[in-house]
Amino acid sequence: MSARIFSIANQKGGTGKTTLSMNFAAGLAQRGRALLIDADPQGSASHWSRSSADDKPFPVSVISVGGQLSREVGRFAEDYDFIVIDCPPTLETGVMQSALSVSESVLIPVLPSPVDLWASIRITDAIEHARIRNRSLKPYIVVNQLEPRSALSTAMKEALDEFDIPALQGGVRRRAIYRNAAIEGLSVYCIGKRGETAAQEIDEIIKEIL
Amino acid sequence: MTTAKPRSTTGSKLANSVRRAKATPAEETASEVKSATKPATPEVPESETITAMPSNRVWPD
Numbered sequence: 095m096s097a098r099i100f101s102i103a104n105q106k107g108g109t110g111k112t113t114l115s116m117n118f119a120a121g122l123a124q125r126g127r128a129l130l131i132d133a134d135p136q137g138s139a140s141h142w143s144r145s146s147a148d149d150k151p152f153p154v155s156v157i158s159v160g161g162q163l164s165r166e167v168g169r170f171a172e173d174y175d176f177i178v179i180d181c182p183p184t185l186e187t188g189v190m191q192s193a194l195s196v197s198e199s200v201l202i203p204v205l206p207s208p209v210d211l212w213a214s215i216r217i218t219d220a221i222e223h224a225r226i227r228n229r230s231l232k233p234y235i236v237v238n239q240l241e242p243r244s245a246l247s248t249a250m251k252e253a254l255d256e257f258d259i260p261a262l263q264g265g266v267r268r269r270a271i272y273r274n275a276a277i278e279g280l281s282v283y284c285i286g287k288r289g290e291t292a293a294q295e296i297d298e299i300i301k302e303i304l
Numbered sequence: 305m306t307t308a309k310p311r312s313t314t315g316s317k318l319a320n321s322v323r324r325a326k327a328t329p330a331e332e333t334a335s336e337v338k339s340a341t342k343p344a345t346p347e348v349p350e351s352e353t354i355t356a357m358p359s360n361r362v363w364p365d
């Protein structure tokens with residue numbers, strides 16, 4: 095069986111790609127063998143996994159890949175059930191396009207703020223382009239850093255229609271635990287009671303995608 | 305298609321602004337996507353190879 099491959103992408107920085115990648119991959123690791131490919135030269139996912147204590151490692155192996163992404167994915171596809179690719183925040187190097195060309199789905203974290211939405215809208219072109227070759231690519235928007243009581247978070251529904259990409263029912267709330275998990279080099283799944291609610295919301299996302 | 309929906313003011317304002325952003329820099333994006341899909345040039349930078357991070361760790365199965 096070949097791995098199911100998921101990209102986490104948005105050419106806008108700071109929207110939560112790495113945070114979602116790490117926790118999504120950790121959730122997948124409870125369902126099978128998962129590999130996380132850090133395709134961002136900033137190496138945040140790699141830093142994250144290196145921040146863990148020796149006796150409590152991050153539950154997914156993280157490898158860093160620059161170019162030749164599709165070839166490298168092919169090399170690992172038989173050894174894993176799931177591969178998650180944390181994409182770089184740019185369309186210019188071609189890495190994101192490679193990731194999209196080998197993925198069954200792409201999760202696009204967006205923040206509930208106008209400036210972020212404006213900067214994120216161009217992902218639609220990249221997806222349209224990737225679909226020329228990878229026709230079955232399924233894109234999903236994941237609203238990140240949701241604050242349910244804020245007017246902007248509510249207003250997102252209307253604005254997201256403009257992306258012509260379905261938004262997942264489940265979003266990711268703004269929670270300190272996501273940052274704390276990074277400090278400890280862990281996912282919200284293995285950080286005890288503090289991470290339970292966050293792990294549930296990541297699980298909802300996984301259920302929607304799988 | 306730029307008429308605001310009367311329902312939620314914030315929502316329709318935001319939607320309109322996204323629609324504008326989508327319509328604006330079309331050429332710029334086209335060139336971005338083009339360069340992004342340019343076939344890989346022969347000289348592959350050194351960083352373009354896979355490096356197993358020293359911290360690679362997997363849970364024991």
Ligand SMILES: Nc1ncnc2c1ncn2[C@@H]1O[C@H](COP(=O)(O)OP(=O)(O)O)[C@@H](O)[C@H]1O
Binds near residue numbers: 239269276
């Ligand atoms: N749901 C969340 N709640 C709180 N902080 C978050 C959340 N998602 C991301 N962050 C924080 O926002 C910042 C950007 O997230 P990151 O995952 O690094 O984005 P990207 O990889 O897209 O650049 C980081 O400081 C991260 O800890």
Ligand SMILES: [Mg+2]
Binds near residue numbers: 111112113139
């Ligand atoms: Mg990142």
